[in-house]
Amino acid sequence: MKSYFHNPRDFTFVYETLPDRMKKLAQEKPNKVAVVMYYSERDRFQITRKELYDKAVKFARALMKLGLKKGERVAFCASNSINWLAYDLGIIIAGGISVHLLMGEYDIKFALAGCSFVVLEKSEHWDDLLAVAEIAPGGLITSESFPSLKLGMSVSASTRPGEALLISELLDEVDKMDSKKYTNFPFVDPEDFVFTKQTSGTTGIPKRVKHTHFNVMNCPQSYGEMDAFTDSDVRFNSRHMAYTVGYPFDLFTTGLTHVSGCPTFLNDYDNLDYLVKIWRQEGCTILDLPPNKFSDLRGFDCRVKTIDSTGDLLTKEMIDGSLSIAETMIVAYSSVEALNICHRVFKRSNLHEHIDGMLGRPSQGVEVKIVDEFGAVVEQGMAGVVYVRCPWMSTGYWDIGTVRPHGWLETSDVAIMLPEGDLILKGKTTEFILRGELKLLTQFVESYVDRHQDVNKTVAVNIPDANGKDNLCCCVQTYPGQKLEDEALLDFCMANMHDKYVFEWLPVIPKYFLEFEEFPELLTGKIDKMKTREIAIERLKATKK
Structure with a gap:
């Protein structure tokens, strides 16, 4: 079977502008709270x-x-x-x-x-x-x-x-x-441009993506209707509203209440007790959270309908932690251009189906295919580049021309497709470590090092030697109070990485480990891997002098 999957939509498109929808919502329930903002423990505002x-x-x-x-x-x-x-x-x-x-x-x-x-x-x-x-x-x-x-x-x-x-x-x-x-x-008109979102700039230059009212009004419905979000729900989102996953799409599409605030305050690891208090006080039913908090949710007396996580790879342990307070956990895959692409809803009953790197199955109305370097669709189970096509796709960019043969968006993600349509991420076309003619995926290494009990976050980068050969370096951020021990991490990798060698002569165990108090970030809050690599190279050069 070829790696192509289409999930037909079973909902009717909405042909409406954002102002028209907001006007209608205001007329239907004028006094219903639309947005709540927290700037600190004492500063709460609503509109x-x-x-x-x-x-x-x-x-x-x-x-x-x-x-x-x-x-x-x-x-x-x-x-x-x-x-x-x-x-x-x-x-x-x-x-x-x-x-x-x-x-x-x-x-x-x-x-x-x-x-x-x-x-x-x-x-x-x-x-x-x-x-x-x-x-x-x-x-x-x-x-x-x-x-x-x-x-x-x-x-x-x-x-x-x-x-x-x-x-x-x-x-x-x-x-x-x-x-x-x-x-x-x-x-x-619903097909007029409504706003522009910036990509993360992982290539060094962010792109400005154009979206229409039609895109905004219809994409979330492919996601919301399947998961039964209504105007009685309250979504907590700690992201910046200028960021795609921080924008209150479903305030417009379902009429739910959007709870947010200062991202620095709401994403502070030390404020988790107060965040739980906010969720209870506001009656939050949906939580958008960074996955590094999931394991810390155990033990809190709080119940919500679902927890969402977009843009991060999740382990089974992370999902298990989220289900300690949530009925369901939604793993979602999106992009600034295509908005919602895939998702998968996990409960206790199907948690065993989770596979590391799982992005989910194409959402309603979305087509996905996996292609090789020649543009041919690969067989299921074979790795290739993810291509996406959907009705709410961005029409392009302000800065550069847009070439999308037959309407397909080429992503930078490398994945395999399972028979049921699940996508399993294997890496990015921009994030490989070269070994001769072969490419090793940095996410493979990161996912294993992240499992160490003292490790909060890992970024794997390539460090060239004098002969131009890539060596693998793991830049590691530990949890507060923990200290990086190179030998302990090396032993952990040797014991826990299933494929310690792609071939007998091709090691993928990191050669270097560097401790980072914090990682440089892009404007969207994602880790700036290019800058992290530059810092790692300079630090390793300094140790050799």
Whole structure:
């Protein structure tokens, strides 16, 4: 059998825009809480559906007054807040395209290209902008680097440059206007672009992915309907809302309540007791959590419907830990371009079916195939590159051209397909260790070293020697209070790695172990493996001097 699987959809497509859906939700249950935000143990804020929609409309009127035209891009970079979604939706109501950013040192030249307006919060981001642009009274921007930029707005009064516009002041001005002024919003079609998401930049350059209202409104339904999420559910998500898996898709599609806040606070390992308190207090039924917390959930007096995990490989032990408080555990596989691709729901009764590297089965409406280097679909059980096709696929990128033969998206993931359609990840086309003519997958090594009781996270990288040969180095972050012992880790690998040698002469046991207090991260919060490798090479060079 060939490695091709299609899961037909059994739901009807929704042909509706995000503003239309939010307006409908506000009319149906105006006082239902839409978003809850936690910034610390003492700082809790909430906004209802009607309050959210009304503030979005108010911001849209302010943007119309400032001259925003339909189809113009608005760079939006701000921390999670109770107003984040209102500002985002306001941009969309006014006909703009919201460009969701997690700005950093390397991407300002990519992030702002082609944008007309910019909305910033943090002083360091304003500093980045002011290094390449000037702001005149009224927030007017001139820049040789970004000739399309016209206007700058600040979320915060304490960090805005003197000439930048302040959103709160703009909203106050709207309150003083005639209620009918600047309300003739442009027509927005469900197939118009709604927002742009950045990829993680694992290749060094993040791509800006274009999505339509249709994509956003329909992709989550392929996921939500199968798992029976409703507007009575409450989802906890500790990610940044600008990040694809942090965006409140199912607030729009199912009407559930979205609980989030400051990612630094909500992802602090030491705050787990308080997080459980939040889940109880808010009545959370769905938890989006990083998997390093799963094993610590045992012993807590808390029950939820399900726990989601996207973007991380899970072990059977991790899933078992999540099921100590959840009825089900959803392993999901997604991308910025295709959004939801695969998932698998685990319970105690089917936990034995889990295999290391499992990504799940294609979700409703999704086609997946595994191909070789010539583009031919491989037999089931053979490794190849994952290709995806679905109706809510991104139409492409702002920065580069898009070539997708017959509508298929080529991922960088290498996997095998089982007869039931399950995908088992074997690695990435960008993350191999070369051994002669063969390629060893770094995830293979990471998954085993991560099982050591003292290891929190492992990143395997290749270290070239003087002859150009790749040597395997495991960069390891231990749990607090633990110390890395090279010999102990080496003994653990020798005893526990099933395939210690691909062939008798081809060792895959790491040659080096390096301890890291923390790993460098990309803007999305993922580990920056390229930077980790650079640091490892420099540290090993220093030890040889």
